[in-house]
Amino acid sequence: MITKPVDKRIRYLIRNEFQLNSVRMILFFTVFVAIIGMGLAYRAVWVTVQRLGLVKYDVLEVFLPTISLLTLFELLLLLPIVIVSVVYFTHKIAGPLVRIERELHNIAEGNFNIKINLRKDDELKHLASVVNHMADGLKKLSKEHNLLK
Numbered sequence: 001m002i003t004k005p006v007d008k009r010i011r012y013l014i015r016n017e018f019q020l021n022s023v024r025m026i027l028f029f030t031v032f033v034a035i036i037g038m039g040l041a042y043r044a045v046w047v048t049v050q051r052l053g054l055v056k057y058d059v060l061e062v063f064l065p066t067i068s069l070l071t072l073f074e075l076l077l078l079l080p081i082v083i084v085s086v087v088y089f090t091h092k093i094a095g096p097l098v099r100i101e102r103e104l105h106n107i108a109e110g111n112f113n114i115k116i117n118l119r120k121d122d123e124l125k126h127l128a129s130v131v132n133h134m135a136d137g138l139k140k141l142s143k144e145h146n147l148l149k
Contacts, residue, residue: 112139
């Protein structure tokens with residue numbers, strides 16, 4: 001009997017649509033917040049320049065490009081961190097969902113000898129234990145039903 005070797009590599013993109021939609025949503029939110037922050041910084045500089053009576057000087061020509069560059073630099077630094085974080089955290093949800101879905105298909109086909117084992121740091125451990133409990137209950141009912149026949 002030849003068995004395939006088990007692939008132990010971690011694939012972080014398990015549910016591409018779910019994970020990529022999450023990345024898009026968080027990136028949009030991050031860029032939106034950066035734009036709002038840049039606008040608030042512009043407003044703060046403008047009010048400060050007006051209160052100090054420096055409007056006649058070219059102070060804004062110095063501050064506004066600096067604010068823009070700093071915001072752009074922060075955004076470019078933050079985006080890779082955000083992308084990696086979102087993929088990592090959605091992996092913690094998508095990975096267990098794939099395993100639970102696979103075992104639910106087995107249960108639907110009448111195979112009640114399943115045991116969902118998740119890593120200790122995976123989310124949805126409670127759901128996996130409920131599915132395991134359901135499979136045990138169905139296995140007992142199946143045995144009782146077969147004994148009654």
